[in-house]
Amino acid sequence: MPSDVISGQCLCGAVKITVTDPSGWVGVCHCAMCQRWSGSVFASFPAAPETVTVSGPVKAHASSQLAERAFCGTCGSHLWMRDREETAEYDLMPGLFEAANDWPLRSEIYCDEAPAAFSLEGDHRKATAEQYRAKYPHAQEVTDNV
Ligand SMILES: [Zn+2]
Ligand SMILES: [Zn+2]
Numbered sequence: 548m549p550s551d552v553i554s555g556q557c558l559c560g561a562v563k564i565t566v567t568d569p570s571g572w573v574g575v576c577h578c579a580m581c582q583r584w585s586g587s588v589f590a591s592f593p594a595a596p597e598t599v600t601v602s603g604p605v606k607a608h609a610s611s612q613l614a615e616r617a618f619c620g621t622c623g624s625h626l627w628m629r630d631r632e633e634t635a636e637y638d639l640m641p642g643l644f645e646a647a648n649d650w651p652l653r654s655e656i657y658c659d660e661a662p663a664a665f666s667l668e669g670d671h672r673k674a675t676a677e678q679y680r681a682k683y684p685h686a687q688e689v690t691d692n693v
Pocket of ligand 2: 581582
């Protein structure tokens with residue numbers, strides 16, 4: 548069971564994040580943008596904006612018309628991806644939070660674009676790029692860039 552409040556930080560410790568009532572699972576995206584930004588496997592977990600508290604030198608890159616990808620301005624650790632509107636959910640990086648070490652993988656998208664080295668096992672939900680775009684035509688920044 549996830550704890551009610553989890554705390555995380557970037558590599559250098561300058562950015563601190565707390566999340567109340569966290570999801571307790573992670574999802575993976577293998578789209579080209581997430582591969583480039585993460586440098587490897589992009590995993591994240593969703594959190595409503597009112598549950599997230601952030602302090603420290605956050606910088607953000609506007610990665611599309613809709614979304615930005617945030618990182619620590621001191622050490623460069625990736626923090627989250629998010630649409631640029633106040634009500635938008637965060638997609639937070641689980642590696643910042645020790646509590647997330649136990650969380651299962653629940654979903655994997657853009658499976659058909661995954662590098663050969665990263666075939667993830669398990670009975671989690673999987674969707675190809677086409678299946679995902681059909682289901683969420685406006686939900687993800689990747690639709691802007693296809
Ligand atoms: Zn840092
Ligand atoms: Zn992606």
